[in-house]
Amino acid sequence: DAKTTQPNSMESNEEEPVHLPCNHSTISGTDYIHWYRQLPSQGPEYVIHGLTSNVNNRMASLAIAEDRKSSTLILHRATLRDAAVYYCILLTDSWGKLQFGAGTQVVVTP
Amino acid sequence: GAVVSQHPSRVICKSGTSVKIECRSLDFQATTMFWYRQFPKQSLMLMATSNEGSKATYEQGVEKDKFLINHASLTLSTLTVTSAHPEDSSFYICSARVRMGGHEQYFGPGTRLTVT
Numbered sequence: 001d002a003k004t005t006q007p008n009s010m011e012s013n014e015e016e017p018v019h020l021p022c023n024h025s026t027i028s029g030t031d032y033i034h035w036y037r038q039l040p041s042q043g044p045e046y047v048i049h050g051l052t053s054n055v056n057n058r059m060a061s062l063a064i065a066e067d068r069k070s071s072t073l074i075l076h077r078a079t080l081r082d083a084a085v086y087y088c089i090l091l092t093d094s095w096g097k098l099q100f101g102a103g104t105q106v107v108v109t110p
Numbered sequence: 111g112a113v114v115s116q117h118p119s120r121v122i123c124k125s126g127t128s129v130k131i132e133c134r135s136l137d138f139q140a141t142t143m144f145w146y147r148q149f150p151k152q153s154l155m156l157m158a159t160s161n162e163g164s165k166a167t168y169e170q171g172v173e174k175d176k177f178l179i180n181h182a183s184l185t186l187s188t189l190t191v192t193s194a195h196p197e198d199s200s201f202y203i204c205s206a207r208v209r210m211g212g213h214e215q216y217f218g219p220g221t222r223l224t225v226t
Contacts, residue, residue, distance in 0.1 A: 034214075036217075038154075041201075041220070042219055043203045043217030043218050044205075044217045046217075049213050049214065087153070095142055095161075096142060096144075096207050097156060097159060098156065098215060099156060100154040100155070102153055
């Protein structure tokens with residue numbers, strides 16, 4: 001399975017941007033980059049996904065490196081509600097199976 | 111839209127009994143549903159892939175006779191933990207892909223199983 005590497009944790013002040021890096025050096029040409037987040041005691045929540053081009057939605061932006069070996073999830077203005085574990089996952093399976101890694105714990109400080 | 115529910119949210123059962131957990135897509139049809147297990151302070155582990163009308167596909171190391179999965183309709187999948195033991199105590203989460211939809215998966219709120 002294609003793997004991703006993320007920092008264990010990141011801390012941010014409220015209302016400041018958060019840049020979450022993800023390395024995926026073994027990504028193949030057809031792998032999509034997905035991001036999910038999980039708040040405590042809840043199921044994960046879809047955040048964003050992309051293939052080659054940068055993507056924006058109401059929750060976040062996804063910046064994908066030109067060689068696709070890394071990507072960055074950008075939360076433009078962190079709020080306390082954004083405190084969660086963020087998972088960067090490569091979707092390699094046509095059925096859509098997601099293999100979760102350890103993720104990055106985001107801590108938002110008031 | 112794209113809401114997935116699970117029932118029950120919490121269940122406590124005695125060792126040796128069986129427990130059924132339901133996963134429903136409330137406002138969409140799901141061709142494929144997935145079951146995950148999450149132990150405290152760990153990440154989610156994919157257990158099985160469930161397709162409507164066919165047998166589930168289990169990940170390596172997951173006992174299919176212990177974790178029975180039924181996907182009877184496009185909106186309902188069930189996970190039955192048979193002969194539960196304390197080591198089966200965990201947070202069980204399902205997810206669903208929208209039929210003819212995009213890549214994203216929608217997750218249920220999870221079911222906390224405690225086996226005493």
